[in-house]
Amino acid sequence: MNQRSSLTVFVVAASCVTASGFVHAANDARLDDGLARTPPMGWNSWNRFHCDVSSQLIRETADAMVASGMKEAGYQYVVIDDCWQVDRGADGRIIADPARFPEGMKALADHVHAKGLKFGLYTDAGRRTCQGRPGSYGHEELDAKTYAEWGVDYVKIDWCNSQGLDARTQYAKFRDALKQAGRPIVFSICEWGFNQPWEWGSQTGHLWRTTNDISDRWESMIQIIDRNAQYALAAGPGAWNDPDMLEVGNGGMTNDEYRAHFSMWAIMAAPLIAGNDLRAMLGDGRQATAIREILTNREVIAVDQDSLGVQGMMVTNYPPELQVWVKPLADGSRAVVLLNRASVPTTMTALWNRIGITTDTAIVHDLWSHENAGRAVSRYSTTVPSHGAAMLRIEPVRPS
Numbered sequence: 001m002n003q004r005s006s007l008t009v010f011v012v013a014a015s016c017v018t019a020s021g022f023v024h025a026a027n028d029a030r031l032d033d034g035l036a037r038t039p040p041m042g043w044n045s046w047n048r049f050h051c052d053v054s055s056q057l058i059r060e061t062a063d064a065m066v067a068s069g070m071k072e073a074g075y076q077y078v079v080i081d082d083c084w085q086v087d088r089g090a091d092g093r094i095i096a097d098p099a100r101f102p103e104g105m106k107a108l109a110d111h112v113h114a115k116g117l118k119f120g121l122y123t124d125a126g127r128r129t130c131q132g133r134p135g136s137y138g139h140e141e142l143d144a145k146t147y148a149e150w151g152v153d154y155v156k157i158d159w160c161n162s163q164g165l166d167a168r169t170q171y172a173k174f175r176d177a178l179k180q181a182g183r184p185i186v187f188s189i190c191e192w193g194f195n196q197p198w199e200w201g202s203q204t205g206h207l208w209r210t211t212n213d214i215s216d217r218w219e220s221m222i223q224i225i226d227r228n229a230q231y232a233l234a235a236g237p238g239a240w241n242d243p244d245m246l247e248v249g250n251g252g253m254t255n256d257e258y259r260a261h262f263s264m265w266a267i268m269a270a271p272l273i274a275g276n277d278l279r280a281m282l283g284d285g286r287q288a289t290a291i292r293e294i295l296t297n298r299e300v301i302a303v304d305q306d307s308l309g310v311q312g313m314m315v316t317n318y319p320p321e322l323q324v325w326v327k328p329l330a331d332g333s334r335a336v337v338l339l340n341r342a343s344v345p346t347t348m349t350a351l352w353n354r355i356g357i358t359t360d361t362a363i364v365h366d367l368w369s370h371e372n373a374g375r376a377v378s379r380y381s382t383t384v385p386s387h388g389a390a391m392l393r394i395e396p397v398r399p400s
């Protein structure tokens with residue numbers, strides 16, 4: 001098979017088969033509303049700040065998103081997670097915490113928009129949020145309308161306190177309410193993969209969590225990769241598996257581990273939602289620079305955002321835990337991650353016949369060192385740090 005036809009097979013497979021088992025795209029009524037054609041990129045308050053959210057934090061984060069180069073690198077959504085809401089008014093309207101958000105959500109959204117960014121909020125499809133704030137159950141239409149009035153562009157909808165409710169039904173209610181509200185709003189489904197969202201999520205929202213919450217440790221990040229990988233064929237433009245938000249920069253992993261985390265999210269076409277304190281990336285200290293260089297690595301981001309929209313897959317797993325992952329790209333090249341999960345640095349090899357390169361010669365670009373590693377014939381080897389990754393773009397050279 002030549003390069004072009006092997007790529008076609010991969011792509012056809014991606015659009016015709018779902019993880020639930022060989023359902024054709026014609027039966028898969030994707031939302032297909034033009035939103036999130038590539039995985040959403042932005043920031044969310046939860047991983048770093050939990051309930052400690054405020055207008056001031058969101059304003060400073062939006063400013064830092066611009067000043068740090070994150071916006072220029074493609075990040076756009078600034079999303080407030082749990083704890084911004086305190087009550088409902090007599091009319092049923094959700095009320096933002098007046099002490100923490102004295103200016104109200106509309107003025108805050110205006111500030112975020114004025115920076116050229118987009119604004120997002122969190123709610124819960126059940127009766128209360130995971131932190132016990134008012135949920136949206138029974139108020140779907142009013143909440144969707146309120147968000148649209150405030151200028152919300154992205155909503156993450158959680159699943160705590162939903163006993164006795166059916167996830168597909170409740171999330172579909174929200175989808176319809178958002179549509180009725182008349183503003184384009186990216187819909188992030190967050191029921192942690194409990195109700196097989198890879199089977200119905202694409203008809204309801206633009207992304208769906210596939211796992212429990214990430215924490216800022218290597219083992220947690222790896223466990224999430226292993227789960228998220230199973231649903232690769234459910235993903236595509238406008239519909240993404242969400243292995244949860246990034247922990248890069250939160251301090252619990254080494255920079256090699258963070259590079260591996262970011263590489264893996266990109267090769268899995270995951271939403272890139274930063275979860276660190278963006279203000280801490282502004283200085284020119286060593287760690288601020290290292291984190292900024294990871295999160296704004298354009299070449300790695302380009303893999304995540306590739307227009308073909310294929311979620312990369314593992315193609316080789318040598319003991320002890322040396323894995324090769326590959327993602328076909330729109331221009332016919334392949335993104336490759338060599339993931340070293342073992343505890344010693346190891347030389348790892350990408351073999352053309354395992355990654356779907358059908359020419360003898362290919363040009364290898366290293367996406368972390370930004371070096372052109374030159375032409376290679378049938379394979380490429382490099383040393384990968386323990387708990388680390390190499391990331392490459394491999395471009396076939398056709399005989400002229």
Ligand code: GLA
Nearest residue numbers: 046081082130131158190213
């Ligand atoms: C759940 C979600 C998290 C976060 C918290 C907030 O655990 O999975 O991402 O939104 O709730 O309480």
